[in-house]
Amino acid sequence: MDDSIFSLNEQIIGKDLERLKRYNNSFVNVRDTLAPTQIMDVCADFGFATAAVLKEDGKRTGENVAGIRVAQLDFDNTWTVEEATEHPLYQDYAIGLYSTPSHGKVQDDLPDSKAVIMSDAQAAAIRTRVGQAMVRFRLVFVLSEQLPAVRVPAFYAGLFAEFPMADVSCRDRARMFFGSPNAVVRIDNPFARRMDKERVDALVVVGQASSSLPACKPVKKPAAQAVDDSSPSEMPNGQPERFNKNLIVILANGEVTTCKDLRKRMKSGYENRLACFSPFRQENRPSAFVQRDAMGRLYFNDTTARKSYAYA
Incomplete structure (x- = not known):
């Protein structure tokens, strides 16, 4: 099995949609030689875009995804840092968290296009914060072994069951995470143990048993x-x-x-x-x-x- 930890695109720094259009075919797998703090450096200091491990370097598509070794969860003004970091899964397995590009900006009214992929609780939480500075951050987990692409949606569904206020758009196996250069970084577990296969399998089972894998609500x-x-x-x-x-x-x-x-x-x-x-x-x-x-x-x-x- 591939010993890569994720794919990286050094051409896309921060949330740059124009460069994403130009360089979506420039993702390169990175071998599993990085310390936890170095993984955070890639995402939150250098601000490079990251994605799943690819079968072949190049284009980030669902068909080209081999699996994932790093799982990331976004919280877009739906939870506080304290609420997320008090969760047992965070305390047992997460390296830490870092702020995402829109952190600190003023929360506008929630557009329908965003609300439709949220739970009612998430949308309600955001609407109570309109006009306030946003709290947006991302948790980072590393798995002990590569999770095959076909199991990624169910795994993330299991994570969403544990973290119901996370952004469900992270479920896509070809999901790309924009980096956040010069982000606010919190490393709570620099020597965090990687999420073992038993725990990953348990989350997959929870996700498979979920009444509905993350999907857009009917409108x-x-x-x-x-x-x-x-x-x-x-x-x-x-x-x-x-x-x-x-x-x-x-x-x-x-x-x-x-x-x-x-x-x-x-x-x-x-x-x-x-x-x-x-x-x-x-x-x-x-x-x-x-x-x-x-x-x-x-x-x-x-x-x-x-x-x-x-x-x-």
Whole structure:
């Protein structure tokens, strides 16, 4: 089995979406030679992007993920540091935590696109903090051996059962974690033992038995409208212009894909609504959805701009 601990992208420092589009194919596996404090340095001092162990260096896709050795949990203004660090799993296995890029910024009102992938308790916690400085941080665990990619979603579901206020978008096996250069770092267990196979297996069992693996809550879908091939789609600048199948899309979990690939992925019906960053304007947090209409065509619903965009 691969002795790598994670994949690393030195071309992406901090939360840089433009460089993510350019360098998503530049992830390289890192061998398991790092001390716990060095792992934290990579993420929270240098601020490099990290992801799962890949089968081959290069592109970060679900198909290219071999498994994970490092598990990270995000808390986006839903829990305090004290609440997270008092948890027995944190005390037994976590290296520590570090602040993520939006930590300390003022909490705006919660957009629907973000609320839909949260529990009601998480959304309520955030809405009570509107106008206050955000507390956003990430816990870091290291596993004793590589967890195969196929078991990653159930493992994270087990972690979410233990940490119900964590961001469920971390469940994706191809999830990328933006680094946070010059972050606030707290290392409580510099010699923390790695999460053993028995504990990992127990979390997988909990995740598999969960009534629902982390997924978007059902929401009312806008009425589908057929797209006339002779009528160009509306674009943000108000000019009639189509966007094509090669349009790059960044999903809420950080995955970079294209409209062409999304259409194939959503055709199965397993995923028919995904949160994403708007492809038509700059934004720091996802405020849009990509969906399929009744004819199987993709369209974007930008909740902030209050516009929908379709392509044939």
